Amino acid sequence: MQGNRRDFLKGCCAAAMAAGSGSTMVFFDPLALAGGKSAASGDVLVYVFLRGAIDGLHLLTPYAGPDRIPYVNTRGSLAIPVERLRRVSASGTGSNWGWHPRAGGGTGDGIGTTPKWLQKLYNANRLAVVHATGMPTPNRSHFEAQAMMELGTPGITGGGSGWLARYLSAISGTPGLPAPLIAPAFGFGSNMQTSLIGLDQAVGFNSAEQFRVDGFQWNWNQRGADTQIYPLWSGNSSLERAGRDAADALEVMREHDFSANGYTPGGGAVYPSGSFGTQLRNLAQMLKSPIKTGLIAAAIDHGFWDTHEGQGMPNPGVAGHYDWFGNLVEELGHGLDAFYTDLNAHSIGGGLNLMHKVTVIVQSEFGRRFLPNASAGTDHGYGNIMMALGNRVSGGQLHGTFPGLDDNSLYESQDVAVTTDFRQIISEALVDRMGLPPAQIPQVFPGFSYNTSGTPDVFQTG
Numbered sequence: 001m002q003g004n005r006r007d008f009l010k011g012c013c014a015a016a017m018a019a020g021s022g023s024t025m026v027f028f029d030p031l032a033l034a035g036g037k038s039a040a041s042g043d044v045l046v047y048v049f050l051r052g053a054i055d056g057l058h059l060l061t062p063y064a065g066p067d068r069i070p071y072v073n074t075r076g077s078l079a080i081p082v083e084r085l086r087r088v089s090a091s092g093t094g095s096n097w098g099w100h101p102r103a104g105g106g107t108g109d110g111i112g113t114t115p116k117w118l119q120k121l122y123n124a125n126r127l128a129v130v131h132a133t134g135m136p137t138p139n140r141s142h143f144e145a146q147a148m149m150e151l152g153t154p155g156i157t158g159g160g161s162g163w164l165a166r167y168l169s170a171i172s173g174t175p176g177l178p179a180p181l182i183a184p185a186f187g188f189g190s191n192m193q194t195s196l197i198g199l200d201q202a203v204g205f206n207s208a209e210q211f212r213v214d215g216f217q218w219n220w221n222q223r224g225a226d227t228q229i230y231p232l233w234s235g236n237s238s239l240e241r242a243g244r245d246a247a248d249a250l251e252v253m254r255e256h257d258f259s260a261n262g263y264t265p266g267g268g269a270v271y272p273s274g275s276f277g278t279q280l281r282n283l284a285q286m287l288k289s290p291i292k293t294g295l296i297a298a299a300i301d302h303g304f305w306d307t308h309e310g311q312g313m314p315n316p317g318v319a320g321h322y323d324w325f326g327n328l329v330e331e332l333g334h335g336l337d338a339f340y341t342d343l344n345a346h347s348i349g350g351g352l353n354l355m356h357k358v359t360v361i362v363q364s365e366f367g368r369r370f371l372p373n374a375s376a377g378t379d380h381g382y383g384n385i386m387m388a389l390g391n392r393v394s395g396g397q398l399h400g401t402f403p404g405l406d407d408n409s410l411y412e413s414q415d416v417a418v419t420t421d422f423r424q425i426i427s428e429a430l431v432d433r434m435g436l437p438p439a440q441i442p443q444v445f446p447g448f449s450y451n452t453s454g455t456p457d458v459f460q461t462g
Helices: 005-012 068-078 117-123 142-151 163-170 220-228 238-254 275-288 324-344 422-433 438-444
Strands: 023-027 044-050 060-062 086-090 093-099 127-134 295-302 347-349 358-364 384-389
Touching: 044 422, 060 068, 086 117, 093 117, 117 127, 117 324, 127 422, 142 163, 163 295, 163 422, 163 438, 275 295, 275 324, 295 324, 324 358, 358 422, 384 422, 422 438
Parallel strands: 044 295, 044 358
Antiparallel strands: 023 295, 060 093, 086 093, 127 384, 358 384
16 A cells, blocks of 8 residues: 555544645755754745735836826726825835835824734835736736646646645755655645645645644643554555654644634744734744754745725725725735734844744735726736745835836726736746756756846845
8 A cells, every 4th residue: 555645644534624725835855954944044035825816016106207197097086196196205205106005004004004914024125026927928817827837837727736836846846945854845824826846745734723633532742653554554554654653743733722812922023813814823832942943945825915896995094994905905914014023033042043044935826907906906917016025035125117107108998917927036046046047047947048147136136
């Protein structure tokens, strides 16, 4: 009987495999890393996907300049008034762009209140924004566009592996990375992200608390693998060896209390309630753990951005007013700010902290149509923003080239055009932050010509 570590782990965690957005953390075997290598001595990539297609023009809005007039004329009742925007700073002065107010405050916070969340991170030069990113040609189907981006193959929805899986395969022979004992990777998330397809041993479940065997006639936390699991797999068949490996993994994870009361974030960080905040908190806890997890990459989803109806109009200073888009922006910004604050308070020596080693990339499948629809919402569009977060990010800057909102600049007279291929941004992160040689980029993104000149230069090396 052939055993499979991934299937065994999935069997242990079957209750967690329900449909829905989630996260997947990928890391090399913690037991093989017991000699000292950990996340604190290697870089980590966190890939946040905004499923449903965020309206980038509603998050980062023309505040002044030549794009403000066509924005107001075309967006009409969905155009955010200048007095409701938090102006983006530019070298100490105001730029031609403004943040959605919930990127920098709650519903009761006026425009002049101290910035929070995304605006705070941007002002601290820790958050960068890239204009007009996307695929070379549009695909306005959620499922197809997401698949193409996560597979890293624009125009092709089928394939045997995702870009993140191919990256992990490309570095598998890198000196210093151990040969896996339990499995090459395992992780967290209710759905396996397409970017990880092809990494056979990656396992997903919605909450880290679910990575356990707890029930039946025993309590896992009280008795553990030595008395409950190991005796079941005492032979030398492939299935029994896989069982012991899985028990090792469960035993390592058992040392963590992933409940909200079992972990105190650093720097006074407070994570938002809900699955997104919980997953970021779990990830931070793993990164900071003295148990060497060797975490290399994590994929996390934040969903429900498909705002065809009632997208929402912010009204800053009026506490409790309903704003669908604003609620999502606040949850996103609040979660990322808590994650950054938590890890930034964790020293790794040499005057550095974990956010010098952790890089976050935020992406969505496409932007929204420039012209609103008749239901106070926006339909599927093309060009969109990407964001990057970390201490090795060229933050406090708007990168890339915004093509303009006049009729001659729009794509097919209806969408924000794309001026930067999304693969360029991810490739920069893999080369500058994750140590992938530029010559290996084609292994991750087949057929893509990576611009080694560094444009738009979002990430710092070293």
